[in-house]
Amino acid sequence: MKHEKSTAHRGKAKRNGTGDPLGTNSEIGRKLKQYYDELVAEEVPERFMQLLSQLEEKERAQQPAEKD
């Protein structure tokens, strides 16, 4: 027997056959993906490219002679 939290018995803890409670058939699952996908689709701000370029340049400057 597994230990089950008492909260799991409050009536909503479901065990549907699919084993994927957040799958595409779930309204919550669909909205969650929609919410997230909209965020992922946003354009990456320029500051992050600049930051990575700076980090790269800094590293190159610190190890000028080493190449492999």
Place this chain on the structure above:
Amino acid sequence: MADTSAFKDNLLEAIPGLRAFAVSLTKSADRADDLVQETLVKAWDKQASFEPGTNLKAWLFTILRNEFYSQMRKRGREVQDSDGAITSRLSVHPSQDGSMDLGDFRKALELLPEDQREAIVLIGASGFSYEEAAEICGCAVGTIKSRVSRARARLQELLNVNGENDFGHDAVSAQVTSSTAVA
């Protein structure tokens, strides 16, 4: 330095996912981008400790999550107050036909405690397995499962979408009733 430039490309590729996770944690686009910036700097400094061939995305999400909680501790959990403010302003009005507005969903998601919110986002949206999510959050797989389950139940409650297509509510009630009564 070919390795460095490959690492940089991999980080660039991971940024959209990191930003989405950061927004879901911080509930603020500005704070999210600061968090992503911090994460990228940390990841760069620690790149020697990343084992090539292992899951870079999970590694980055772990760094971001740790940074988020360390910032929260420094801020002395001012977040609690803003949570309260959001609670009092929240009014979710699911429409009669059961369709749900994305804005309502966002508000409801923001009402969840952090541990539940991160669990349901990692599993339901970021595409991690329960095992990966457990590693990212530094807890047991069973803990993640229980948090996801509670998060989902709470969202259903807030958004009034108990009667979902994917599982029969009656069947669940029956199951609960027939299982040992835990009153």
